[in-house]
Amino acid sequence: MDTVVIVDDEVHIRSLLEQTLEELQEDYAFEIVTAANGGDGLAVVQRERPRLVFLDVMMPVMNGYDVCKAIRADASLNETRVVMLTAKGQEADRQRGLDVGVNHFMTKPFDPDEILKLAETILKS
Amino acid sequence: MVTSLHLYLPSKRLKELMQTLAPLLPLGVSVAVRSGERFLGGAGSNAEQLTEHQPDTRSHPFVLDGQSIGQLLWYTPPECASQTQPWIQHLITLCQSMIALEQARRAVTHEALESLREIALLERASTSLNRSLRPKEVANALLTELASRSPHITWGAVFLYDITDSHYGLLTTLGHNADALFEPFARSTFFQGMIDGQIVGIINDIAAHELCSNHNSLFHSTLSLPLDAHQERVGLLVLAAEHKEAFTSADLKRTTTLASIAATALRNAQLFAAETNMFRAFISMIATAIDAKSPYTAGHCRRVPEIARMLTEAACADTTPLFAGFRFTEDDWETLEIATYLHDCGKVVTPEWVVDKPTKLSTNMDRVELIELRIQLILQQEQLTPQQTGNKGPKFWQEALRFVRACNLGTEMISPESEARLRGLAACCWRDGQGQEHPLLDEEELDNLLIRRGTLNANERAIIEDHVVHTINMLKGIPFPPRLRHVVEYAGGHHECLNGRGYPYHLTETALSIPARVVAIADIFEALTAPDRPYRSPYTLSKTLDIMHRMSREGHIDPDLFQLFLRSGVYQRYAENHLKPHQIDSVDLTVYLGG
Numbered sequence: 001m002d003t004v005v006i007v008d009d010e011v012h013i014r015s016l017l018e019q020t021l022e023e024l025q026e027d028y029a030f031e032i033v034t035a036a037n038g039g040d041g042l043a044v045v046q047r048e049r050p051r052l053v054f055l056d057v058m059m060p061v062m063n064g065y066d067v068c069k070a071i072r073a074d075a076s077l078n079e080t081r082v083v084m085l086t087a088k089g090q091e092a093d094r095q096r097g098l099d100v101g102v103n104h105f106m107t108k109p110f111d112p113d114e115i116l117k118l119a120e121t122i123l124k125s
Numbered sequence: 126m127v128t129s130l131h132l133y134l135p136s137k138r139l140k141e142l143m144q145t146l147a148p149l150l151p152l153g154v155s156v157a158v159r160s161g162e163r164f165l166g167g168a169g170s171n172a173e174q175l176t177e178h179q180p181d182t183r184s185h186p187f188v189l190d191g192q193s194i195g196q197l198l199w200y201t202p203p204e205c206a207s208q209t210q211p212w213i214q215h216l217i218t219l220c221q222s223m224i225a226l227e228q229a230r231r232a233v234t235h236e237a238l239e240s241l242r243e244i245a246l247l248e249r250a251s252t253s254l255n256r257s258l259r260p261k262e263v264a265n266a267l268l269t270e271l272a273s274r275s276p277h278i279t280w281g282a283v284f285l286y287d288i289t290d291s292h293y294g295l296l297t298t299l300g301h302n303a304d305a306l307f308e309p310f311a312r313s314t315f316f317q318g319m320i321d322g323q324i325v326g327i328i329n330d331i332a333a334h335e336l337c338s339n340h341n342s343l344f345h346s347t348l349s350l351p352l353d354a355h356q357e358r359v360g361l362l363v364l365a366a367e368h369k370e371a372f373t374s375a376d377l378k379r380t381t382t383l384a385s386i387a388a389t390a391l392r393n394a395q396l397f398a399a400e401t402n403m404f405r406a407f408i409s410m411i412a413t414a415i416d417a418k419s420p421y422t423a424g425h426c427r428r429v430p431e432i433a434r435m436l437t438e439a440a441c442a443d444t445t446p447l448f449a450g451f452r453f454t455e456d457d458w459e460t461l462e463i464a465t466y467l468h469d470c471g472k473v474v475t476p477e478w479v480v481d482k483p484t485k486l487s488t489n490m491d492r493v494e495l496i497e498l499r500i501q502l503i504l505q506q507e508q509l510t511p512q513q514t515g516n517k518g519p520k521f522w523q524e525a526l527r528f529v530r531a532c533n534l535g536t537e538m539i540s541p542e543s544e545a546r547l548r549g550l551a552a553c554c555w556r557d558g559q560g561q562e563h564p565l566l567d568e569e570e571l572d573n574l575l576i577r578r579g580t581l582n583a584n585e586r587a588i589i590e591d592h593v594v595h596t597i598n599m600l601k602g603i604p605f606p607p608r609l610r611h612v613v614e615y616a617g618g619h620h621e622c623l624n625g626r627g628y629p630y631h632l633t634e635t636a637l638s639i640p641a642r643v644v645a646i647a648d649i650f651e652a653l654t655a656p657d658r659p660y661r662s663p664y665t666l667s668k669t670l671d672i673m674h675r676m677s678r679e680g681h682i683d684p685d686l687f688q689l690f691l692r693s694g695v696y697q698r699y700a701e702n703h704l705k706p707h708q709i710d711s712v713d714l715t716v717y718l719g720g
């Protein structure tokens with residue numbers, strides 16, 4: 001079964017994302033696993049080998065860029081798509097995200113429909 | 126939508142529950158939770174294979190909103206049925222409370238996600254709907270946004286309310302063949318109901334509506350909302366679908382949110398349009414004033430914009446590599462229009478008698494008349510003293526006057542012989558009432574008559590050429606917004622030449638943009654073909670193009686644009702609309718198109 005990992009230090013963002021994605025579970029079989037900081041996030045990703053990771057930028061222990069860099073350094077994870085969650089106004093940092101191998105960006109506060117659309121295209125493929 | 130139990134009994138938690146339960150179950154008992162064909166979890170042997178048709182197997186349905194979404198199945202060997210019953214009851218209660226909790230959690234989440242959706246929609250809409258200050262673009266953005274969010278919308282239209290005649294005019298539409306569908310619709314009593322406010326929101330079966338008399342439209346459902354900003358009517362939004370029962374309350378909610386933003390954006394666009402119209406009226410007024418200043422250039426400031434626009438359109442449509450990268454935005458069109466209308470605005474400060482100085486001796490009057498008077502005076506004096514040795518006789522003076530008049534016209538070059546003759550005449554004298562002697566032509570008159578070509582002396586030519594400097598300075602004084610920042614450049618370059626021999630700044634190829642070159646060509650073509658010119662009949666098309674072809678070869682005007690002017694047929698279309706029939710002679714393009 002596919003796995004989707006959510007890495008964010010804010011609990012309400014985690015649960016909103018999780019609950020948004022639950023709508024897709026009607027049509028796609030996948031499990032959602034969450035992590036509350038970058039270090040745990042990387043460990044979860046390495047263990048679960050998810051299809052999709054939602055990754056916050058500013059987090060304790062390890063920031064989103066470093067997590068993504070570590071994911072990209074692992075050739076066995078090259079099927080994993082990384083969606084970076086940036087805050088409004090941080091759009092300028094996207095280049096840095098692209099440099100470390102981020103596939104997509106979402107701006108917080110996110111639009112549930114955009115999340116669903118993106119997740120669906122990835123899970124469908 | 127059929128919801129499924131697995132959404133309310135998440136597999137992870139069900140698994141945990143079953144793991145705790147398994148050791149407590151009496152031997153031989155197995156339980157399973159299923160949602161239709163799907164096995165969600167269970168405990169005991171062969172739990173996955175349990176079905177209600179097996180002997181000694183019982184089931185309990187889980188119901189949500191009156192609908193069965195799954196069931197709990199349990200198999201009990203007959204000998205321990207009574208012993209198992211309390212456990213099963215307990216399990217059912219547990220599952221039901223999990224479902225209820227999950228349902229509540231989902232309801233709250235749903236609300237939160239809906240708010241997030243609304244925030245996202247508002248944010249995106251306020252950006253996309255306020256991106257433009259053109260009513261049509263705002264309306265298009267509204268329809269596009271709505272259609273992208275709702276699959277039910279087949280057609281959409283925005284009507285603008287005109288306060289002066291209380292009319293709703295179709296501003297823009299969306300969907301296949303929409304214009305043709307909305308036009309008759311806008312004459313229906315049903316549409317009138319929308320305007321009157323009798324119909325607001327969703328009508329999911331038009332044909333059944335009391336205001337619908339003889340339904341023959343493809344529309345079967347509509348969603349309409351008035352567009353109001355600050356309690357003022359701005360317009361009307363109509364969405365239509367080809368099926369009955371198409372629109373949902375979610376559509377209405379979303380549309381209401383967007384309509385309020387759109388109404389404000391439209392209102393702003395209308396206010397902006399009013400300001401823009403006023404500005405345009407000023408521009409038009411100035412163009413009219415300049416054109417009115419000289420009967421010979423009447424219409425110049427109005428016709429140059431037309432030629433420039435046609436040639437620019439040709440450049441946009443051109444498929445050759447020459448203009449492949451050439452693009453023109455709405456703002457560019459506006460810039461070009463303003464620049465062409467105002468390209469000669471500096472002429473308001475040029476004295477009239479220079480603008481179209483008809484003869485060499487013209488100031489505010491033609492001074493050739495003074496010379497005639499002097500000659501008549503000389504003749505009278507000669508008649509009074511017939512024996513005087515210096516007398517030249519009437520025939521000489523008649524010839525002299527005819528000659529001066531001819532030179533005054535400036536239609537022919539002054540040859541060295543003519544120059545000598547004029548200098549000779551200038552040396553002749555006439556006597557005033559006090560007996561004081563004066564030369565027939567004073568120094569200034571002689572200088573003017575000696576102008577080799579045309580009627581303007583060097584000083585007057587400088588004054589004429591100065592009109593561009595005035596144009597540039599006047600336009601620089603207008604604080605054009607950034608989107609119109611090229612007005613000065615397009616207008617100020619119309620007398621510059623690619624070869625650097627133009628004025629006022631002797632700009633060269635690198636400094637002259639395509640639009641600036643277009644304006645130069647339009648200016649020359651209009652000036653040469655203008656119907657009313659002092660003392661010469663207007664040039665024919667072939668003569669005009671001959672002259673322009675030479676200018677193109679000499680690097681005066683852009684050869685690529687000139688070729689485009691010819692091969693696109695712009696010159697021909699303009700000629701048919703504006704030139705006198707006798708000016709439109711046959712033109713052999715092959716002569717010019719070779720290069």
Ligand SMILES: [Fe+2]
Pocket residue numbers: 468469592593619620648
């Ligand atoms: Fe001019």
Ligand SMILES: [Fe+2]
Pocket residue numbers: 425429468469648
């Ligand atoms: Fe002009």
